[in-house]
Amino acid sequence: MAINCRTSLKTCLTFISFSFAFLVSPALAGAAPFDPDSPWLLGDWGGYRKHLADEGVKFQIDYNMESAANLAGGYRSSTTMRYADQWVFGSTIDLEKLLNWKGAEFQATLNNRSGKDLTPYINDPRAGGLSNLQGISARGDYLRLTQFWINQKLFNNWLEVKLGRLTTNEDFATSGVGMFENWAMGGGQPGHWRNDRWYDGPISQWGGRFKLNLPQHVYFQVGVYNQNRANFQKANGFRFDMGHGLGNLIPVELGWQPRLGQDKLLGNYRLGMYYSSVKGGDYHSWKDGAYHHQRHAYGGYLMAEQQLFAMKGDNTRGLSVSFQYVMNDHRTAKLDNYQSLALVWKGPFDSRPGDEIGIGMARIHVNNDYNKMRRDQNAANDVSSYDDPSYLPLQQGSEWNYELYYNVKATRWLNLRPSLQVVTKPGAVRQVNDALIGGLSADISF
Template identity: 70%
Template sequence: MARNLTTRKPWQKKKAGLLPLGLALVSFSTLADTPPFSLDSPWLLGDWGGYRQKLADDGVDFQVGYTMQSAANLAGGYRTATTMRYADQWTFGSTLDLDKLLNWQGGTFQATITNRSGENLTSHINDPRTGGLSNVQGISARGDYLRLTQFWLNQSLFNNWLDVKLGRVTTNEDFDTAKLGMFQNWAMGSGQPGHWRNDRWFNAPISQWGGRVKLNLPEDLYLQVGIYNQNKVNNTKANGFRFDMRHGEGNLVPMELGWQPKLGADKLQGNYRLGGYYSSTSGGNYSSWHDGKYGKTDHAYGGYLLAEQRLTATGGDNTRGLGINFQYIMNDHRTSKLDNYQSLALTWAGPFDARPKDEIGIGMARIHVNHDYAKMRNEQNQGKGVSDYHDMSYMPLQKGSEWNYEVYYNVKATRWLSIRPNLQLITKPGGVDQVQDAFVGGIAGDITF
């Protein structure tokens, strides 16, 4: 899947800066001194004759990236005919290292605009009356339009013991942020609470007013808590640049304890996160459904575990070798359609000496439907007097578990271009017994401009 937007830590002294999109586009004209498409450059459009690196050294940096994902239904699914769909995302980001630019110690400002477009194969392999649980093209979720994804200030205090971030933020850039894997199916990857509780926890590219406070503890430990204003209009096309807080429905409050050690002589990176969340937004209690309506509403809560570790290094290079990722999600039974989720993934970075930047990944995920939700759907059918799956007024029962499997090979063709062919298997798509297992072939790619 596409990589999630992540936070730069001020004490790491990242090169940063804020440039409007217009300036980024105008700057492309300075490429005369540096040939584009250089295999040694991290950017397709080069270093602009050294100006880009100079800007970075002065505290100004910006990012322009393109990600695409295509998928074809090779067999099975709700619509068994071979179907192919293509989706993509443009990202225009810029940051300011305020220490370098303004002598503002510990300050970083980030602004990011994203634009998604294209079509998603997921709707073709699932019964249209229910929709899917997983998403075989994760980049196609959350709407096809231009939006402001990040617009925040991060301040490091007390010799980097405390971090405070405020502004327009995305939840998964700080909480449940995975580091390993480049899967196309969003059932394996970062920000999993936002996939299985996506009516409360909003991942990128959706931003909301909020922030987080992070305490950096000894021994590679940290503790952080966030608060995010929940407003569903942030997910509508007309509000891609919404700044007001009208129509707010409540707040999401996640808390996370993390440990990020470097283990052994090779300093193998680990990423361990234990967290939970509470949402003050009320939703229908599925077990209270009776006579066509909910008997009561409740707030939502849940918890998660993310554990990933580099297991080996290759020739002393700890960026190469095997890695493992395990995730577990628990959501409350009262208001959540999906009450639990588990995944396990293995990655092999630099599998061949001749291809030290390539990567192989294999993963599996289980998504479980809340029994109370399935019971409610059954009562809805009984109320309408329908029991035949082929009757279009029948609401197919989503129950039990959907399983997702994916294997990919990421080819690092150049420093600025990656290409990832992949194969996916989705068993019982949407949790509907009557839908055939789907076998999907895909290809993803990333370009850094």
């Protein structure tokens, strides 16, 4: 079954709006909306929200926005500002509390993205960018079903089985450090640099994840995700049809999430690899304007995140470090390796314990074999000048991304986050000037 949300988008939004109004009407009548000490802008719905949570039903209603302006440099040097946002409507149901179904949990989430992305304006359009300055603008601007799954814990929680419509990065290569606007920092990095095989959220796909929870905070998990490019199409935001799949992505991950020392400093260590049964062009076989061989894809990743110290014994405050590395195969991947390093300080000031400072850098490297193919294409087209409109710019070496932000915890339900980004050699095209980007993000929980 497939619901065509192109024709029913208005109906979908109307249903959500009426449902939302019904749920929050008690808050407008009896609770305290806009209370800075409440986790939600609309309060506790007159006590109903807490009552429902006690019964096992929790709601997520969030709004996120990211704006960015080109202050200097880039392919188009004029100051240009773009704004992107998303709404997230979700519900988590503890089936053990609600139905006495031991160890079971259900999650349903809708996501709607809209707006414009600044990234194309700082990159040569003939080559495109590598990073994304406003990560929230990726994966298309339309309403879609992002999560629709059930997770079952078995054998005294040693085994977890999750089945349904899943997003890969909710379980694999998941980061807990930083609130960066540029998606070159943060979680889900394998999907950013292999996004023709590994589909991060809000794209969902049919799949399953099987996780073993081992002693000493160690776990091992494997996933199987059906790869269907129809999930990218605007008309398929609510696609349930399992037909026309191209193959499967199989990620495997070994993780360790300790709490170290007297202050129980949180660590997040993940070592993973993936295999995709979907075939794509082999750069080594490019000749006479075509690929002569198709190959499966594979790669691996490493994540190491650790809180280094706590502030006055409070482990909700303190300095954390994050390092990530991704490797993709040379035959089919345009981007063959990536590294990032970030430092995040939560609660840097006693007077502002909820604020956060983050600084990060990332390197994105272009596969030399991809570059060789571009040279061959230019030679076949008999063009050699960068200024020729038909020339394919060479993406050589690496693009570097840097970001500094300060997150203001204005209330428990509102975050405001100004930032500065620097992108050196955008798109890894040496003819494009480095860019300086100013940004402002906000997160609101309703």
